[in-house]
Amino acid sequence: MSDTARTLTEIAVERLSADIVNGVLVPEQKLLIAELKERYDMGASPLREALSQLSSQGFVVADSRRGFRVAAISREDLEDITRLRQLVELAALRDALAAGDHEWELGIRAAFARLEGLAAVIKAGRSSAGAHDLEQAHRNLHEAFLAACSSQRMRMVRSILYDQAQRYRQLMLQKTSQDLDEFVDIHRQLVEAILSRNQAQACDSLAEHLDLTLLSVYPDAPAQAETSKTSRSTRVRRQA
Amino acid sequence: MSDTARTLTEIAVERLSADIVNGVLVPEQKLLIAELKERYDMGASPLREALSQLSSQGFVVADSRRGFRVAAISREDLEDITRLRQLVELAALRDALAAGDHEWELGIRAAFARLEGLAAVIKAGRSSAGAHDLEQAHRNLHEAFLAACSSQRMRMVRSILYDQAQRYRQLMLQKTSQDLDEFVDIHRQLVEAILSRNQAQACDSLAEHLDLTLLSVYPDAPAQAETSKTSRSTRVRRQA
């Protein structure tokens, strides 16, 4: 991970993603290579390649011969993301529940402990830990849930969709205030449902969790979940 | 589509895909930029960009600072592809069945008619139409099935997975002989099940169809389908 061991393209991907997710580069904004060269202080080649990669990741759209722009956002788009997330992520969770061993459980516990710890530190206020670390811990926890899923591709698709949803979560953050305790609580429940190997409850919790991003950003959107027979509460808490 | 209106990168993506799918570039083969420059008679930049795109499409793997190679193939990989295909494609089909209108049906009929016609022409022997046209018609038919699916992303994922599976189908073609009539018959049944709006049957047929690629290439592989309650025949016919 040392700076010298990374290519400029990798750095460009990272910085561009960050700026897009954080809304510095706003949806539909045209991405002029010339401007980006200035902003990130690098040549055109790594930027082009980075943009090309980001477009297959859904952050950027490439118009042949017409350059790049930041991907648009819309309620329909987030609904689409949420729907596919639920489809793939629940299937992956079922698989992980069936296949997960002790080590998998330890990974989940460790990831949750870290999330919990970070939340406490942030709440206390004194620490350099910030929203970015919490976000990273959140991502790691969700990754840990599916670590035992045998499908490489499901995990990959999940990861990409997570990032796409992250953009919406971030945009929403600017409006809504966070309740850290509730955030941790929701994940505690998820972790407990998963570790207790209660498939129905775990899937319901996860589906609901995924709906939360959608509902937080577009409160009147229809929930996408259609996962299980059990009814579930649909009140909005915090984003997924 | 005129040659002048396409960028070299687009041409490179197309030719590289074709060569990878057709096995000219064999799995795990290292892709030296210098060699590719010769072979395709273009500069390094469009090739690099093409390889980068293909790697997000799963045809090529990129090792940071270590160049590119053709993605490996394995039975596990095809099982993984098949599983995700079934998950996503069946969900998309259900959606299309619920939402599809008359125009959608017409699209399916037209695509099937074309497939049928091409098969007849090919069987008759005299015509310039070849396997490539049939493959294109096959792709179009499957695309037509899901044209009414409201999820942009599901259609996208399906399309990528179709291409990945296509590579295995092609590799298998070299061993197995084709039965054109059976190929058309299978699709006729699929089309009928879909147009009759029989969800259970349509889903079963499609799931079975997807399993066929897997079973054709690896005859002793376990079928991935777990879609419906109805039991289905599992005899091998022709690849999906």
Added chain:
DNA sequence: CTATAAAATTTTATCGATAAAAGTCAACAA
């Protein structure tokens, strides 16, 4: 003969410059 280190080679990653295409604007004709 093996293991390490240095040199040589191969290969990738990046840059700066140029050519080609698209988009813009103004002049002119209807």
Added chain:
DNA sequence: TTGTTGACTTTTATCGATAAAATTTTATAG
């Protein structure tokens, strides 16, 4: 005024060269 043509500007796509990194080979010491 409105529409169309053509020059002008902006922007992308591509190339060839170079720098940086990794790999392989060779040489040398133990």
